[in-house]
Amino acid sequence: MNSYLLLIKGSFAEWNRLSETRRNEITAQFADYAEELAKNGRLQGGDGCGERSFRFVNAASGAAESLLPLDTRDMVTGYFLFEVETEEEAIEIAKKCPAFACGEYVELVPCGH
Numbered sequence: 001m002n003s004y005l006l007l008i009k010g011s012f013a014e015w016n017r018l019s020e021t022r023r024n025e026i027t028a029q030f031a032d033y034a035e036e037l038a039k040n041g042r043l044q045g046g047d048g049c050g051e052r053s054f055r056f057v058n059a060a061s062g063a064a065e066s067l068l069p070l071d072t073r074d075m076v077t078g079y080f081l082f083e084v085e086t087e088e089e090a091i092e093i094a095k096k097c098p099a100f101a102c103g104e105y106v107e108l109v110p111c112g113h
Contacts, residue, residue: 001083003044003111004090006097008078010104012051013071018102029098030078037082037093046080077104081111 015023030048037043053076078099084090087110094108 001085002087002090003081003083004093005109005111006046006080006082006094007076007107007109008080008097008099008104009074009107010077010099010102011071011073012075012077014073014103015077022102026098026102029101033096033098034080037080042082042084042093044081044083046078046082048078049076051075073105 034046094106097106099106
């Protein structure tokens with residue numbers, strides 16, 4: 001089995017502009033997506049991310065809060081880690097991610113060496 005990290009990226013400002021009803025609908029879609037991955041024995045982990053991030057320049061530096069504005073489309077807003085047999089299967093899983101329903105995009109990253 002091969003592991004893949006599915007990074008969900010988007011704008012927290014855009015998310016916050018959605019109605020509460022729409023955010024709840026999309027959150028339910030993400031729950032269904034995770035449930036389907038788990039049911040098929042694929043899901044290894046995943047979660048949503050907060051509106052802040054911290055940058056470490058090196059091991060000796062202190063944490064500096066990221067200066068990315070909330071309206072950037074490139075904030076990591078969530079992730080899934082899953083296992084599949086082939087890259088083609090990973091791509092199909094990525095294409096079904098509910099991130100697209102709220103204007104976000106995904107990056108699929110193969111894990112391991």
